[in-house]
Amino acid sequence: MKRSRPVRLFVAALLTLVAALAIHERLGAFQAEAPRTSGGIQQRDAQKADDPWNFADEDEAVPSWTEDFKDQALDLTMFAAFATLALTGFFKKSELLKWITMGIAVVYLGFARSQLITIVNIFGLTQWNLPVFRHNMTWYLFAIFTVVSTILWGRLYCGRVCAFGAMTQLLDKIVPAGLRFEVPRGIDRRASYIKYGLLGATVLYFLVTKDISIYRYVEPFWMFSLQATTGMWLGLGVLLLATVFVRNLYCRFLCPVGAFLGLLSNLTVFRIKRWSECNTCKICEKACEWGAIRGPKIVASECVRCDDCERLYMDKKKCPHWLIIKKKAQARSS
Numbered sequence: 001m002k003r004s005r006p007v008r009l010f011v012a013a014l015l016t017l018v019a020a021l022a023i024h025e026r027l028g029a030f031q032a033e034a035p036r037t038s039g040g041i042q043q044r045d046a047q048k049a050d051d052p053w054n055f056a057d058e059d060e061a062v063p064s065w066t067e068d069f070k071d072q073a074l075d076l077t078m079f080a081a082f083a084t085l086a087l088t089g090f091f092k093k094s095e096l097l098k099w100i101t102m103g104i105a106v107v108y109l110g111f112a113r114s115q116l117i118t119i120v121n122i123f124g125l126t127q128w129n130l131p132v133f134r135h136n137m138t139w140y141l142f143a144i145f146t147v148v149s150t151i152l153w154g155r156l157y158c159g160r161v162c163a164f165g166a167m168t169q170l171l172d173k174i175v176p177a178g179l180r181f182e183v184p185r186g187i188d189r190r191a192s193y194i195k196y197g198l199l200g201a202t203v204l205y206f207l208v209t210k211d212i213s214i215y216r217y218v219e220p221f222w223m224f225s226l227q228a229t230t231g232m233w234l235g236l237g238v239l240l241l242a243t244v245f246v247r248n249l250y251c252r253f254l255c256p257v258g259a260f261l262g263l264l265s266n267l268t269v270f271r272i273k274r275w276s277e278c279n280t281c282k283i284c285e286k287a288c289e290w291g292a293i294r295g296p297k298i299v300a301s302e303c304v305r306c307d308d309c310e311r312l313y314m315d316k317k318k319c320p321h322w323l324i325i326k327k328k329a330q331a332r333s334s
Contacts (some may be wrong), residue, residue: 076287102169152268154305164224183291187226220250265301
């Protein structure tokens with residue numbers, strides 16, 4: 001029952017936003033059509049004067065909303081299925097489903113569709129210059145899923161949906177643990193602010209210059225299109241090599257989209273439960289690969305809901321909360 005309520009809220013918010021966008025689109029089309037309709041009689045009279053033979057013009061057929069929806073139905077269905085898988089793995093706290101989700105994210109959202117939330121979308125948001133809804137329904141479903149899931153649960157997108165983040169996390173599973181360099185906690189906390197600086201600087205640069213091409217130098221998501229200059233590929237190679245030694249390097253310290261979602265995650269409704277024993281226990285803090293747990297506090301802007309600490313909470317053989325309860329029960333029975 002606890003899980004069904006957030007799911008209902010998520011679905012309701014998703015449907016409300018989609019309906020609002022559709023209504024907004026229809027109003028825009030109606031307003032654009034109105035001037036042409038008001039002068040319709042005068043326009044027809046002028047056409048008759050210019051064309052005494054009154055031959056009918058051959059108007060091109062304009063696709064209907066139904067046709068546009070049918071053209072995008074497969075993509076909508078595939079993303080809905082993927083989102084369902086991602087949420088199922090998240091609610092079940094299944095590590096296997098999480099890795100399956102990330103593998104599909106790399107193949108499907110990455111190389112097959114090249115569909116990621118990018119700094120370019122943030123540029124568009126600052127100018128309210130977004131794609132036309134009726135021709136980009138899948139993108140809107142993807143974007144709304146990302147925003148709503150972030151507000152409800154946190155950076156779920158970063159933890160298992162982003163194709164680049166999923167790729168680097170899968171890479172981390174392959175790389176021998178001995179090659180990794182653990183960033184000292186103090187440096188880790190300070191370095192986590194770099195991505196916020198990059199977000200602010202990049203958006204400011206765009207607002208001043210209107211140059212979208214800056215995205216190529218602050219995010220590597222273009223790699224999934226397999227189209228780039230030699231210099232960009234060399235830069236990507238250096239980044240991935242550095243990721244071998246410092247896990248999740250780009251996502252933790254450099255990603256402006258992660259910074260944007262981090263700011264948004266401060267509104268998160270359903271946060272991770274903490275036991276009273278978390279004030280002294282360090283098990284989850286040491287296990288967190290994202291530097292999001294700092295003593296008794298989980299920093300919402302850095303947490304990507306990877307489930308690691310939540311699985312530890314449920315482990316009655318490791319979590320001190322359950323061990324203390326067990327000891328108290330044994331003391332009472334003896």
